[in-house]
Amino acid sequence: MTGTEAGPARRIGVILAVLGLAAGPVPLSASAAPTPVPPDTSAAVPGGLVSPATPGAGPGSSAPPSATDPARSRGADLFLRSCASCHGPRGEGTQRGPSLVGVGPASVDFQLSTGRMPLDQEAAQPPHRRPAFSAADIQAIVGHVGSFGGGGPQIPTVGPGDLREGRELFLAHCAACHSAAGVGATLTNGLVAPSLDRSTPVQVAEAIRVGPGLMPAFPESILSPAQVDAVASYVQHLRGDRLDRGGASLGRLGPMTEGLVAWVVGLALLVGVARWLGSRAGR
Amino acid sequence: MITRWLLRRLARSVDDRLRTAPVVRRVLAAVFPDHWSFMLGEIALYSFVVLVLTGVFLTLFFAPSTADTVYTGAYAPLDGARTSAAYASTVRLSFDIRAGLLMRQSHHWAALLFVGAIVLHLLRIFFTGAFRRPREMNWLIGVTMLALALFNGFTGYSIPDDLLSGTGLRILYSVTQSIPLVGEWLVFLAAGGEFPTDEMVPRMFVSHVLLVPAVLAALIAIHLGILIRQKHSQFPGPGRTENNVVGSLFWPSYTVRTLALFAWVLAVTFALGGLAQINPVWIYGPFDPAQATSPAQPDWYVAWGDGALRLFPAVEFRIFGQLVPSPFLPGVVFGGLTFAGLYLWPFLDRRHGRDRLAHQLLDPPRAHPARLGFGVAVLALFAVLLAAAADDVIATILRVPVLDVLAILRVLALALPVPAGVTAYLVARALRANGGRGVGDLTRADVRSAGRLVCVGSPVGGAPTGIGTPEGTAEPVDADRVELWRDRTGLWRWRYRGASVSLTANRAYPSRAEAERAARTAYGDLSVWEVAPPGGRPGAPAAVAARAGRAAGRVGGYLALAAVAFWRARRDRRR
Ligand code: HEM
Numbered sequence: 096m097t098g099t100e101a102g103p104a105r106r107i108g109v110i111l112a113v114l115g116l117a118a119g120p121v122p123l124s125a126s127a128a129p130t131p132v133p134p135d136t137s138a139a140v141p142g143g144l145v146s147p148a149t150p151g152a153g154p155g156s157s158a159p160p161s162a163t164d165p166a167r168s169r170g171a172d173l174f175l176r177s178c179a180s181c182h183g184p185r186g187e188g189t190q191r192g193p194s195l196v197g198v199g200p201a202s203v204d205f206q207l208s209t210g211r212m213p214l215d216q217e218a219a220q221p222p223h224r225r226p227a228f229s230a231a232d233i234q235a236i237v238g239h240v241g242s243f244g245g246g247g248p249q250i251p252t253v254g255p256g257d258l259r260e261g262r263e264l265f266l267a268h269c270a271a272c273h274s275a276a277g278v279g280a281t282l283t284n285g286l287v288a289p290s291l292d293r294s295t296p297v298q299v300a301e302a303i304r305v306g307p308g309l310m311p312a313f314p315e316s317i318l319s320p321a322q323v324d325a326v327a328s329y330v331q332h333l334r335g336d337r338l339d340r341g342g343a344s345l346g347r348l349g350p351m352t353e354g355l356v357a358w359v360v361g362l363a364l365l366v367g368v369a370r371w372l373g374s375r376a377g378r
Numbered sequence: 379m380i381t382r383w384l385l386r387r388l389a390r391s392v393d394d395r396l397r398t399a400p401v402v403r404r405v406l407a408a409v410f411p412d413h414w415s416f417m418l419g420e421i422a423l424y425s426f427v428v429l430v431l432t433g434v435f436l437t438l439f440f441a442p443s444t445a446d447t448v449y450t451g452a453y454a455p456l457d458g459a460r461t462s463a464a465y466a467s468t469v470r471l472s473f474d475i476r477a478g479l480l481m482r483q484s485h486h487w488a489a490l491l492f493v494g495a496i497v498l499h500l501l502r503i504f505f506t507g508a509f510r511r512p513r514e515m516n517w518l519i520g521v522t523m524l525a526l527a528l529f530n531g532f533t534g535y536s537i538p539d540d541l542l543s544g545t546g547l548r549i550l551y552s553v554t555q556s557i558p559l560v561g562e563w564l565v566f567l568a569a570g571g572e573f574p575t576d577e578m579v580p581r582m583f584v585s586h587v588l589l590v591p592a593v594l595a596a597l598i599a600i601h602l603g604i605l606i607r608q609k610h611s612q613f614p615g616p617g618r619t620e621n622n623v624v625g626s627l628f629w630p631s632y633t634v635r636t637l638a639l640f641a642w643v644l645a646v647t648f649a650l651g652g653l654a655q656i657n658p659v660w661i662y663g664p665f666d667p668a669q670a671t672s673p674a675q676p677d678w679y680v681a682w683g684d685g686a687l688r689l690f691p692a693v694e695f696r697i698f699g700q701l702v703p704s705p706f707l708p709g710v711v712f713g714g715l716t717f718a719g720l721y722l723w724p725f726l727d728r729r730h731g732r733d734r735l736a737h738q739l740l741d742p743p744r745a746h747p748a749r750l751g752f753g754v755a756v757l758a759l760f761a762v763l764l765a766a767a768a769d770d771v772i773a774t775i776l777r778v779p780v781l782d783v784l785a786i787l788r789v790l791a792l793a794l795p796v797p798a799g800v801t802a803y804l805v806a807r808a809l810r811a812n813g814g815r816g817v818g819d820l821t822r823a824d825v826r827s828a829g830r831l832v833c834v835g836s837p838v839g840g841a842p843t844g845i846g847t848p849e850g851t852a853e854p855v856d857a858d859r860v861e862l863w864r865d866r867t868g869l870w871r872w873r874y875r876g877a878s879v880s881l882t883a884n885r886a887y888p889s890r891a892e893a894e895r896a897a898r899t900a901y902g903d904l905s906v907w908e909v910a911p912p913g914g915r916p917g918a919p920a921a922v923a924a925r926a927g928r929a930a931g932r933v934g935g936y937l938a939l940a941a942v943a944f945w946r947a948r949r950d951r952r953r
Contacts, residue, residue, distance in 0.1 A: 262455040266541065266663040266671075275541060275662045275671035281773035281780050285945070332455060333661070340472065341483050341655030349542065351768040353656050354678025357490035360654075361646050362498065365421050365491070366414075368642045372635045373414030376626050 166231070170239030173232055177213040186243040191217075198305075199247015200237045205301035207233045209294075220286050220308060223293055248312075251300040254324050261329025264322055268313065276347035277333035282309055292334055296327040404606065410632045411612045411625040415506075417639055418499040423598065424643035425492035432485040433587060439475055441467035442583035444539060444576045453660055461539075461664040464579050468538040469660045484651030489531050491647060493679040496524050504723070504753055506740040508611050510733070514724040516608075519601050521720045523594060528679055530590040533582040535657070535677055542657075544665030546676045548573055549684065553709035558700045574667055613740050614879055620738045673770035685766035686712045689788055745878030747806035755799025762791045778945055804828050810880075811912070823910075860897040860906045862890065872897040873912075874904075 175184060181192030188194030192214070195203070206212040210224030226233065237250070266275060272288035274280045279290035286309055294302070300323045306312025318326065336344055345352045393399045410416065441447075441463040449456050449466040451474040456466075471478035500520060503509050509517035532550070536543045551573045555561045570577035610623050618624050626632045650656075662671060676684050690708035694701060719726075727749065728734060743750050765772070766787045773780040807828035808820050862872045869886035870893035883900075887893040894906055 258455045259457060259459050262663065263459070266666070266669055270541075270663070271670045271672060274673060276658070279774060280672040281770050281777075283779065283781075285773065285777050285779040285782070287774055287777060329455060338661055339655050339658070340660075341479055341658060342653045344655055344658075347655075347658070347661065348771050349673060349675055350657070350677045351675050351681065351764075351771055353486075353654075354490060354681065354764075356650070356654060357487065357494055357678070361487065361491045361650055362421075362494045364646055365495070365639075365642060366418070366498070368639065369417035369421065370414040372638055373412055373417065376412035376631070376635065 166235045167238060167242075169232065170235030170237075173228065173236050174239050177227070178236070181214065186240055195240050196244040197246040198240070199249065200241055201248040201250050201301040202305045202307070203237045203240045204233060204250050205298055205305055205307060207236060209298055211307075219284075223289060248301075248304040251297065251304060251320065251323060253296040253300045253327050256321065256324030256326070256328040258325070258329055258332060260322065261325035261327070261332075264318065264326050265329050265333075268318070269326070272310070274347075277330060278347045291330050294330060294334070296324075296331060299327040299330045300324075406627070406629040408606055408628045409610070409623040409625045410628060411610050411623065413613055415502045416610065417636075418495055418502055420636055420639055421643060422492055422495035422499055424640045425488045425495055425647065426594065426598065427640070428488040428644060428647050429485060429492060430591065432481045432488065433591070435477075435481045436471065436485055437587050439467060439471050439478060440464070440537070440583075442537060442580050444579050456660065462579070464537060464539040465659070465664040468540070472658075472660055480648070480651050482651075483654075483656050484647050485534075486656045487650040487654070488647040489534060490656075490677065490679070491643070493524075493527050493531060496520075496527055497679075500524065500720075501753070501757075505743040505750060506611075506613070507727070507737065507746060507749070508740055509724045510727070510737045511724075512608055512736050513604075513611070516601055516604050517724050518721060519597050519604075521717065523597050523601070524720075525717060526590050526594050526597075530586055530594070531677055532680055533586040533590070537579055537582050537586060538657075538659050539579055539665050540659035540662045541665050541669060541671050542659070542662045542674055543676075544574070544667075545670065545674050546680075546684075547578070548667075549687070549705075552703075553683075553687070553705045556703040556706040557710055558697060558702050558706070574665070609738070611738055611740050613742065618739065620736075623738075673768075673774060675767045675771070678764060681767035682760050682763040683709065683713055685763035688769055688784065689763065689766045689791055741878050744806040744809040747803045747810065750806045751799040751803030754802035755795040758795045758798040759791060762787055762794055766791070782945075827910075858901075858904055860901050860904050861909045861912075862893055862897065862906060863909050863911045864890070865911050872906075874901055 174186075178186075178192075178195075181189055182195050183189050183192075186195035188196075203212075206221075207228060208226050208230075210226045211221035213227060214221055228236065265277075272280060272282065273291055274288075277291040279288055281287050288310065291299070302310060303313045303318060303323050303326065313323075332338065339347070345356060443464060444462040446460050447463040447466045448458060448460055449469060450458060451470055453469055453473040456469055461469075468482070471482050473479070503517065503520070532546070536547045551565055551569065554568070555565045557564065565573075568581070569575045570581075610625070612618050612623055612625070615624070626635070663669070675681055686708040687705060690704075690712075692704040693707070694704050696702065730748070731746070766784070769780055769783045769787065772778075773783050776783075804825055805820065805828075808824040811824065811828060858874070858876050860872055861875050862870060865871050865886065867886075869888060870890050871883065871886050872893050873880055873882035883896065885896065887896065890908075897906060
């Protein structure tokens with residue numbers, strides 16, 4: 096029941112997400128435009144004194160790129176401010192962070208949209224957080240990092256996929272690390288395959304293609320685009336409590352939490368009842 | 379009116395033919411002690427009833443076969459997939475059959491409560507010495523039922539043929555296989571071939587719904603029959619002797635109470651079944667030997683075995699040229715020792731205490747410090763083993779390496795049981811010496827003197843002066859005696875001290891001589907000891923329990939801080 100009802104809604108959600116991402120740059124780059132003020136609009140600004148100075152400020156060859164492609168300069172600006180300290184001004188890598196040359200847009204978008212980058216403190220494993228940048232800024236940084244050198248996986252477009260195939264592929268390829276329930280599990284050295292509870296379809300597809308951290312990358316020869324769509328839509332199905340048909344999920348951690356609940360809730364209650372009944376004896 | 383007449387007719391005609399009246403009269407007149415701990419076994423009994431009720435419902439819809447089937451139904455991610463019939467029918471029970479999921483979950487919760495109640499019941503029997511003559515037989519039956527319950531839980535957990543339980547089944551298979559000489563034969567006999575076979579599910583099913591429940595039902599009948607025949611044991615107390623039972627009659631007062639408990643067991647199992655998800659096999663997916671899911675553990679009641687397998691270092695060795703694989707020691711030997719120990723306990727205890735007498739009165743747990751200490755030590759070990767079965771969950775939640783978790787648990791498994799047992803032993807001795815008070819009233823001096831007693835063998839209660847016994851003769855501590863002391867108002871009091879009871883006289887006397895005379899009048903032939911006032915002298919240090927709690931909290935805090943710092947350092951070093 097739940098599956099069929101949720102189907103269209105999820106599909107629409109996926110399509111909207113994809114459309115939103117595709118259309119994102121257009122309106123958002125427009126809103127990002129005001130930073131470098133174009134000379135003609137500045138006339139309308141009360142501070143008219145600025146306009147004489149503008150031609151003098153913008154001569155030479157550095158002005159044209161920022162004027163023609165503001166998102167580009169915004170990307171460069173943000174990169175220099177937030178990333179260059181670790182990854183180097185041209186993404187060549189430093190002691191504090193790996194080279195970003197040729198990692199590909201999917202990797203950058205994944206790291207930024209899951210809030211992993213910019214790293215604020217050195218952690219063994221960057222956690223999933225709220226992204227530090229808006230979608231437009233992410234787009235801009237992705238574009239800028241792309242200018243360091245080509246190659247690498249592109250940001251995948253994710254469409255609706257087949258749930259059944261997704262379930263089978265997920266169990267075959269992902270469950271050993273992320274657990275069949277998608278709640279995550281420990282790997283070695285205290286590193287974990289994280290819970291997939293917050294992963295959007297695009298992030299799932301990016302993770303599959305990029306292989307962040309300890310996770311292996313799955314190329315098209317192993318998972319075709321249609322199969323990636325299937326896995327992504329199954330992961331959406333796993334998210335939230337839609338699949339917890341039996342009630343409180345208890346974290347989907349398996350029999351040990353269930354045993355704990357049996358003792359701490361069930362048996363404790365029944366022993367309490369026995370004590371109460373025993374104390375009423377003889378009255 | 380009419381029903382009454384009908385019932386009477388019915389009862390009479392049954393009695394005419396079967397002579398049931400004496401039996402029924404005997405049961406109805408049976409007296410049940412009022413102490414709550416006597417109801418633990420009933421929780422187990424009623425959980426079993428719930429298991430049978432819900433199990434019959436499940437049997438109507440469950441397909442015990444690994445034949446290829448196509449699932450079609452409400453669970454979209456499986457719709458149209460090929461799986462085994464067992465798995466498909468379990469998902470169908472969960473999604474497509476009205477009340478099926480409630481029944482499945484209640485069945486599983488009832489199974490967890492069933493074994494838990496058996497264990498609590500067993501602990502009650504153990505710590506109060508209720509297994510002693512004449513009740514050894516019921517102890518043996520009880521241990522057998524525990525083993526059968528574990529086995530039936532395991533088979534029930536495995537028959538849905540899902541990925542998680544399949545992992546457990548494979549482990550049991552390799553543990554059985556590890557037995558030298560006979561292992562290979564045993565698994566072949568049981569499973570009918572190399573793991574996984576198509577025979578396993580149908581065989582486990584027959585065992586799960588028919589064989590073991592039938593044996594369990596028969597054993598329960600014998601267990602209760604013996605109980606009625608031998609009558610209940612009881613805790614010592616006013617008016618309670620080796621020759622009577624004080625409590626409520628089965629009919630009507632006990633019947634009402636026990637039916638109330640039944641209703642509560644039903645309510646709790648079905649509330650859990652309706653509100654808390656258990657074993658969501660649709661998420662785990664069907665069993666596939668090539669796949670795995672992590673974290674993976676079995677149900678708690680077999681998890682101690684899994685924990686032992688994880689904790690024990692992997693050692694293989696050869697006996698007479700036979701390679702013994704690593705699961706043999708932690709799996710077969712440890713499990714075998716556990717149950718051998720349980721079966722033999724009444725006889726070991728009898729030898730240790732040189733006590734072959736029949737007992738109708740129970741020991742308060744403190745009366746046998748050695749038994750209490752041993753039991754607590756074993757419980758501590760099993761608690762560590764249970765935690766070890768969840769090592770992957772702990773590592774995920776704390777984000778620490780599994781190997782570190784295992785290392786710490788290994789240390790705990792070796793280091794925790796003995797101190798826990800010794801502490802329990804000392805507290806029991808102190809309590810016994812202090813006579814009838816709770817743990818909260820113990821002072822540090824009490825425990826210390828109990829400890830000194832263990833070390834030097836001097837009598838209880840500081841430095842008593844022996845009266846009536848020659849100076850220096852070591853009086854056995856457990857011997858009956860009379861104790862005298864001066865209470866905080868300056869008056870003299872006395873009490874009788876036996877191995878397991880102490881009876882304090884009500885009257886106080888202005889002088890020691892008068893108190894001693896009174897004691898001698900009552901117990902002329904016993905030695906008289908002057909002791910420190912039991913429990914709480916004026917200005918005595920605060921109760922040990924409270925102090926210990928505070929100290930433990932502080933130590934725990936430091937340990938937690940140190941652990942955090944340690945892991946931070948490790949993580950930094952790794953980077
Ligand atoms: C000693 C008593 C019993 C114990 C400890 C026990 C335990 C279990 C457990 C743990 C499961 C797994 C449930 C799940 O899928 O989550 C199970 C399944 C099952 N049990 Fe029992 N059970 C007992 C008695 C019975 C009886 C008496 C019957 C039938 C008359 C029965 C019929 C079934 C059936 C048909 C299943 C498979 C259906 C399913 O898993 O959904 N059980 N049992």
